[in-house]
Amino acid sequence: MNLFEGDVELENELQDPVELVDSILALSPAASSPKGVANFDFSLRFRKPGTTQQDLVAGVLSYELSSSRFRLSGRDLNSTLTATENGKGDGVGLAKYLNQNDESFAVAFNPPDVFYTSQAFYRIDYTHAEARLSEMLRPRADLGNTTSEKGSSGMQKTGWDSGSIFHIIDSLAASGLMRSEFPDAEFVYCDDMGTEIADFVCANFDVHRIAFIHAKHGANHHVSASALHEAISQAIKNLSVLSSASAKPHHINRWNRDSRWPGTNIKRWRKGPGSLPERETLWNKIRTEILDHPAGQKEVWLVLGRTLDKDALLEQLTNVNQRNAVTGQVVHLLSSLLAQCTQLAVRLKVFCH
Numbered sequence: 001m002n003l004f005e006g007d008v009e010l011e012n013e014l015q016d017p018v019e020l021v022d023s024i025l026a027l028s029p030a031a032s033s034p035k036g037v038a039n040f041d042f043s044l045r046f047r048k049p050g051t052t053q054q055d056l057v058a059g060v061l062s063y064e065l066s067s068s069r070f071r072l073s074g075r076d077l078n079s080t081l082t083a084t085e086n087g088k089g090d091g092v093g094l095a096k097y098l099n100q101n102d103e104s105f106a107v108a109f110n111p112p113d114v115f116y117t118s119q120a121f122y123r124i125d126y127t128h129a130e131a132r133l134s135e136m137l138r139p140r141a142d143l144g145n146t147t148s149e150k151g152s153s154g155m156q157k158t159g160w161d162s163g164s165i166f167h168i169i170d171s172l173a174a175s176g177l178m179r180s181e182f183p184d185a186e187f188v189y190c191d192d193m194g195t196e197i198a199d200f201v202c203a204n205f206d207v208h209r210i211a212f213i214h215a216k217h218g219a220n221h222h223v224s225a226s227a228l229h230e231a232i233s234q235a236i237k238n239l240s241v242l243s244s245a246s247a248k249p250h251h252i253n254r255w256n257r258d259s260r261w262p263g264t265n266i267k268r269w270r271k272g273p274g275s276l277p278e279r280e281t282l283w284n285k286i287r288t289e290i291l292d293h294p295a296g297q298k299e300v301w302l303v304l305g306r307t308l309d310k311d312a313l314l315e316q317l318t319n320v321n322q323r324n325a326v327t328g329q330v331v332h333l334l335s336s337l338l339a340q341c342t343q344l345a346v347r348l349k350v351f352c353h
Contacts, residue, residue: 001025001042001061002106002225002329003098008083010046011091012055018081021045021054023226024326027061027107038063046081057081059095061107069119070107072098106225108325115328124328130317133334137310137350142168142175144353146305149217150192153263160266165215165305166192169200170270177303177351178202182211188270193262195250197238200270203290209297210290212238218307223316225329227307232337235300242291242298243344248283255279298346300337308352 003023010018022045030039040061047054059074078093098105106117113124146168151161160166169177170188178185178200185202192199198212214235218227241247249255256278259268276282290296313330316322334350341348 001027002108002229002326003104008085008097008104010094011082011084012046012048013080016048018046018055019049021047023224030060033062036065038065044077044081055080068121070102070116072105106329108329110325112323112325112328115325115332117329122328122332124331126317126331129331129335130314132338133317133331134310134314136334136338136348137308137313137352139310139352140168140177141353143303143305143351144309146217149215149305155263155265157264157266165217165303166190166199168305169213169215169303178213181301181349182209185271187272187276189255189272190261190266190268190270191249191251191255197241197249198234202271203286205285205289207297208290208293208295209299210286211299211301212242213301213303215303215305216307217305222309222312223326223330224307225326225333228302228304228330228333231302231304231307232333235302235337236340239300239340239344239346242300242346245287245292248280248287252280252283255282298344300341300346300348302348302350304350304352306353308350310352 001024003020003025010020012018025042025044027040027042030041033039042059042061044057044059045054046057057074057076057080059072059077061070061072063070072095074095077095081094082091083094083097084091103118106115108115113126115122143165146165147163148161149164150166151164160170171177172179174180178188182202184204184207186204188200188202190200191197199215200213201210202213203210214231216227216231218224241249254268257269260266261268277285291298316324316327317331338348
């Protein structure tokens with residue numbers, strides 16, 4: 001079973017923030033199951049951020065034949081861990097939360113060409129998957145050595161930590177991601193935090209080009225469905241901004257030259273000539289001159305640090321014996337995003353290591 005944490009914040013029974021140690025959990029058949037139900041036991045390890053001491057809580061995953069649906073249960077799973085989205089609202093027990101948001105977990109099977117998520121079973125078609133994904137994936141050595149997504153905060157900071165994905169994206173060095181992939185960008189803005197349309201947006205009005213950039217740092221996995229799920233969910237959620245004439249950034253009022261990234265002195269407005277307007281007037285310019293323009297070039301970038309090794313994934317695609325429970329989920333996630341981008345005439349680039 002694969003748990004996708006996304007924007008969920010977890011707390012223990014003392015209301016201390018905690019994090020999962022593992023997002024992929026092994027399942028074992030339970031000693032007994034009622035008629036019409038197949039129960040599987042699992043254990044979930046968690047800890048306070050920055051600590052090594054781990055706690056354990058048990059749970060049960062049940063498949064109900066009548067509804068063709070998996071559900072989670074466990075008294076301790078609900079009482080020991082509570083979940084909230086973006087830290088807002090009252091927390092609910094983790095099992096209850098996952099049952100109400102069952103797109104937040106997946107169940108993989110052996111052989112690994114079938115998996116379950118969002119109340120549906122999917123069979124992965126590996127035909128031509130290598131060619132389809134190989135063109136999309138763009139490896140960079142520096143994304144295999146990242147230490148965080150954004151680095152630490154601090155009011156003295158005017159830039160992101162050198163080991164962070166944000167630094168790789170924003171760097172003015174020749175090897176910087178935007179410097180090498182979008183060298184003629186006129187406008188660069190960091191919309192990270194809160195209800196964002198992307199971590200970064202960069203645009204060139206003369207050539208009618210725009211890129212929406214989503215970053216995600218993993219846990220040193222060669223192929224991580226959990227980290228990839230979060231980045232792809234964010235990208236899919238914000239595709240409507242590229243296609244709907246009425247859509248605009250939720251925090252459009254912070255699209256100005258004075259806005260700072262929270263807890264730092266880092267300017268959100270990374271680049272842009274003095275002639276560019278701000279706030280909604282700027283967005284209207286983007287909408288008219290790029291998004292709705294007949295020659296508009298729209299792109300979505302995923303920038304994945306220590307999340308996806310291209311060679312490892314391609315090896316799994318070409319060698320059946322190398323495939324595991326995560327392979328099919330990764331292929332499904334990337335293929336789904338690619339299909340939605342293609343439908344909207346959006347070019348997808350996935351930067352990995």
